[in-house]
Amino acid sequence: MPKWTQPVTEALQADGLRLEDLDTSGTPGFSGDKKSGQQLLAERATVLSGLQERLYANGRSGDHRSVLLVLQGMDTAGKGGIVRHVIGSVDPQGVDHAAFGVPTPEEQQHHYLWRIRNALPRAGQLGVFDRSHYEDVLVVRVHNLVPPSEWEPRYDEINAFERELVEQGTTLVKVAMFVSLDEQKRRLRERLERPDKYWKFNPSDIDERAYWPAYHEAYQAMLDRTSTDCAPWYVLPTDKKWFARLAVTELLIDALQKLKLEWPPADFDVAEQLRRLEKA
Numbered sequence: 239m240p241k242w243t244q245p246v247t248e249a250l251q252a253d254g255l256r257l258e259d260l261d262t263s264g265t266p267g268f269s270g271d272k273k274s275g276q277q278l279l280a281e282r283a284t285v286l287s288g289l290q291e292r293l294y295a296n297g298r299s300g301d302h303r304s305v306l307l308v309l310q311g312m313d314t315a316g317k318g319g320i321v322r323h324v325i326g327s328v329d330p331q332g333v334d335h336a337a338f339g340v341p342t343p344e345e346q347q348h349h350y351l352w353r354i355r356n357a358l359p360r361a362g363q364l365g366v367f368d369r370s371h372y373e374d375v376l377v378v379r380v381h382n383l384v385p386p387s388e389w390e391p392r393y394d395e396i397n398a399f400e401r402e403l404v405e406q407g408t409t410l411v412k413v414a415m416f417v418s419l420d421e422q423k424r425r426l427r428e429r430l431e432r433p434d435k436y437w438k439f440n441p442s443d444i445d446e447r448a449y450w451p452a453y454h455e456a457y458q459a460m461l462d463r464t465s466t467d468c469a470p471w472y473v474l475p476t477d478k479k480w481f482a483r484l485a486v487t488e489l490l491i492d493a494l495q496k497l498k499l500e501w502p503p504a505d506f507d508v509a510e511q512l513r514r515l516e517k518a
């Protein structure tokens with residue numbers, strides 16, 4: 239019987255991890271194969287969906303809490319697949335999704351956290367960030383889009399920002415996704431060989447491959463400096479898509495379970511309403 243041999247939060251924890259030691263084809267903490275992983279995912283998706291409905295129900299009843307899944311990863315790491323297959327298993331009414339690309343002229347006029355603050359999940363929502371404020375210490379650092387004197391203080395600033403979010407009732411689930419250079423090549427080739435995938439291809443993705451070592455350095459600094467007690471990073475190997483989906487499902491289940499959500503009690507007299515209904 240395949241199972242988690244370790245809680246997912248421990249199996250994927252970033253503390254002390256060196257990216258050069260990461261096996262991107264691994265399935266840390268999980269002993270099963272693809273078929274069993276997919277079977278388990280189907281079961282766990284139902285659990286996730288039930289918990290998310292409780293979060294939503296509580297939000298509708300005045301609870302201010304929310305959960306925010308932050309997905310960071312290089313092109314083809316599988317961020318879109320997580321949104322489609324994991325977030326796709328819950329009620330879309332309860333999802334606040336935001337994707338962050340190259341800042342628009344309007345966004346450029348503001349502090350880098352401005353667009354992030356504007357996209358934070360509302361009470362009771364499951365927020366999803368496809369890329370995030372971390373781009374401002376990743377692509378920005380790798381491509382010298384601003385000088386080091388400007389990006390360097392951002393690590394501390396981001397930690398303070400996230401602490402504030404947590405104190406306000408948002409649970410952050412930060413997932414850094416890593417695919418191998420070989421697997422990335424295979425996925426990019428597939429985008430070029432299949433007309434139904436052309437839309438995902440961007441010629442600059444090929445140029446970015448030359449910056450792989452610089453990205454690794456920037457990702458390592460991000461993990462070392464912004465994995466905090468209140469908002470830890472999880473490091474996810476994503477060569478195996480089924481594992482990535484299962485692991486993120488488990489991380490979200492864990493985060494939601496920790497909120498200890500009950501169904502909100504009726505704010506009306508149930509017996510009286512039943513009596514009224516019978517007569518209506």
Ligand code: ADP
Binds near residue numbers: 313339341374377
């Ligand atoms: P995707 O490639 O994820 O499908 P987009 O093409 O819309 O999405 O945008 C992603 C691109 O935007 C990535 O190359 C990313 O590095 C870049 N990007 C995101 N945030 C920033 C930022 N703050 N500064 C510069 N580039 C950014």
